[in-house]
Amino acid sequence: MLEYNSDEKLYPQRIVVVGAGAVGWTFAATLGNGLNGLNVEIVVLDCGVNRDQLLPCNSATPAALTFNKMLGVDEKSFISQTKSAYFLATHYKNISGNSDYFMPFSEHGFMMNGIAFSSYALYSHAKGDNTAYDFYSLSALTARLGRFRHPSDNANSLLSTLDYGFQINTNNVAAYWRAYAIGKGVHEISCEIKSVQIDDISGDITSVTIDSLADNKQKYNNLIAADLYIDCTGEQALLIGKSLGVKYDSLESYLPANRQCYTTMPIQHAGAPYTTITPAPSGFIKETTTQTSKQLVYSYHTDFLTDNDAMLFLQNSNNNASAEYHFMPFSVGNRAEFWCKNCIAAGRAAGYLQDFVIDQLHLVQSAALRLVTLFPATKQYEINSKEYNRLTMLEYQHIIDFHQLHYKSIRDLKSPYWEYVNNTVMTHGLAHRLSTFSKRGVLPFYEGETLSPGTWASFLLGANFWPEAYDPIVDAGDVQWITEQLIKMRKMMSDAAQTIPLHHDYLRSFN
């Protein structure tokens, strides 16, 4: 039967986060908050180069709002301290003949007579109406106009349908969460990692040997032991990979890219409230703008493009002569287990699925919150880690599907690279979704999906994947009435978008 002893602390008492980049600090901040008051000691090892390498700018989905709320962070302070900008939509240029499309995070249109809006849009398209699907989204229209405001609290207002994330400066965000974590009692040790010790019998990590830098010398000895280790050392995966030997499964056959060329430029005032993704001869270019910087990244595959050509291409699409270009190699894939023994991998140590819409920081937030939810009550981790791994794998699979869809949507570019991409196999999940959608716009339901079916539909229709047929139930309605409703809806949305302030004005007044 149950016994209770309030002094007995069976749960992990000490957690060591290895790697002090944006990934490590986001994770540490989440644990610092989630475990605050439980006497769990959290230590972050800032081991210089052994940290996750992220691009200088990143974009965060609306999940970041929930995340900030859970951590009790006020958005105003977050925005002004990190110099982040808003993120209302992803702007796709030249995807399958659609020169210019905005994919919002919120749903398009409104349900009418109990029938989903997308059914009406498909119907209208089949009848010859060429209105782009993003004309039925206030978020998309607002983004297109370079405007932004917060959604209205009034659920009946059209303005309540706005949904947004952030475009962030990675280093500022790392510093923000570092300050937050330290405020929650998280310790930081600057050091070099010398070795990792593994228990012969259990296979657990028993300690990490460090060479601490001068200022910590008295406080910590050189052997850091913990109950749980969070590996945030990026692709080198010092703990989960090198020490525990958990293998990394490549996803390059689905997401054919292995290198990035990027440049970051300072800007005077906040740019677009959207990121822009454009296909290029051997990959994709993504543009992100925060309040202070603009970043261009060309992700490509070295079998098809040299670094120099990548740089030249970026230079041509960017008329800033003084820009500096950097290169970053990567390998897309995922760890076979994300939580193995007493070690949990986050960031690139866990996997890299590229960052079209869902990026690394999103995955780190989600991983850290998942660990808090499944935080072990004892030092027996098997059941917790099994569930953690199951959920993480589900999450990854759907994101892989969605990111692969970007590749599979490029049907009109002629280059050896795109020819190669055309012949790659699809994931089972993507193939299934495309088969149900192409018939008549049905999107299957999957558990553990990050993006809503509405987002999938938005992307697909933006990329001109119009289904063969529309939902025949729409035919039961009155043609004229439907047409009128659609016109009314569009007008309402474009009128509303006009009333919204410009993004940079709004940010200035908000800061």
Add this chain to the structure above:
Amino acid sequence: MNNNIVNLVIVGGGTAGWMSAAALGKFLGNKKYNITLIESELIGTVGVGEATVPHIRFFNETLGINENEFMQKTNATYKLGIEFSNWAKKGDAYIHPFGIYGKTINDVSFHHYWLKAKMMGNQFPIGDYALGVVAAAAEKFNYPNNDANSLSSKYSYAFHFDASLYAVFLREYSEARGVKRKEGKVVQVQQHPDSGFVQSLTLESGEVIVGDLFVDCSGFRGLLIEQTLNTGYEDWSHWLPCDRAIAVPSEKTSVPLPYTKAIARDAGWQWRIPLQSRTGNGQVYCSHYTSDDAVAENLLENLDGKPLANLNHIRFQTGRRKKSWNKNCVAIGLSSGFLEPLESTSIYLIQMAITKLIEYFPRADFDTVTADEFNRDITMEYERVRDFLILHYSATSRDDTEFWRYVKNMPIPKSLQYKIDLFRHQGHVEQYKRGMFLDPSWVAVYFGQNIFPQHYHPAVNKLSDDELRHQLNAIRQQISMLAEKMPSHEQAIKQYCHQGANSPSSWPPAAMNLYEVFS
């Protein structure tokens, strides 16, 4: 590109048939579609489905039905949950409410706090922290309140009703929307010689009814889906071994309770469903462990009032049709599978199938991709309900009869074992979005049937022991006060339902959610 289907034929006029007719009539109208429903008085309906879950309110709302008028016409009472007695062991009882327990504190579910308090010696059952439970036990009812911060917004409700009156009510509704009803027995089915698609039905009178889409609501026999198309059945009776039921209505002896009773018996269980004017009763049992006569005798002995009809004997096999949608035939209701009425899920499953049929409404080419997706959705619904029902049996410590020894020791689906292991370890409920029973329901049955985790979530310790006691006390007292203030169930029926058809809509909105109406 007009390859729309035109003629819809629904076979069967039970709950499934008329719910389908009403919804299809509403969504398709009668300008472009002909909807015909065939039923046979000779064959009759099962018609014992009397207890529902809150989702039915959403069905009614979508149809634009006046809730008060619906209650009047179907002799309905309100339902806040189900009381299970003698399940874990003889003498035990708990209510599984349509509502949540307590409130989430520091992002940790309430049941973890309750668990720690219990370890500290707190004697109050978890039901004392759910308004749905306390109100039900006190025989009270009121609509939930639209204040997200108040505990009085944390429950929902459904109905007990007379299913045959609901069918009559929906028949009127359907006929007003152009659905044509044909009385007669289908004696022959014509199929396309190559494709095997159903083409037409011949009635006993000789009349031939042609259709493009056939909705099979013919009950257990599965006239089209099985007898014609041989779709096959997945048998689940090794997990849910009950295979018979005897039903009988009885005279009302007291005011109606706002909850269903499910009382475990030697080789099955007995239901008690209070309507406004009578009580529905019945026993579900496993013929392998008892006899019809023994059950009949036991049932009659345990009636509160005089029986109002002859005993209705029903046979069934728990399981699921391998495909609910096969060729141009969609099975809805008992023809698509049977899960015993322990958690009143059948009407919900009918509703889900109708919703999905409308969402995936076919064209004349009947693409299999969309049909497969329909089947995948329905399978998921059935399997999740199945696991939840099995838990009621496997989580028992009863070993007083052969039946209970069997269910106690039977191997259970892996998917269920995984959930139980997760919960036993530290109270974690497997998270999913699809499926009707989410965390609060699993917690209700786990705790109600004495599955207690070894540990609670460590973050519970953010509250000191004193704070924990204090918060739990406050919640319990507030709930008891809120319940106290509610009118009695009987008064509520008088006040709301008897306003009738002309009443303004005083009832709260509906949601596809078991636990809350405002979301």
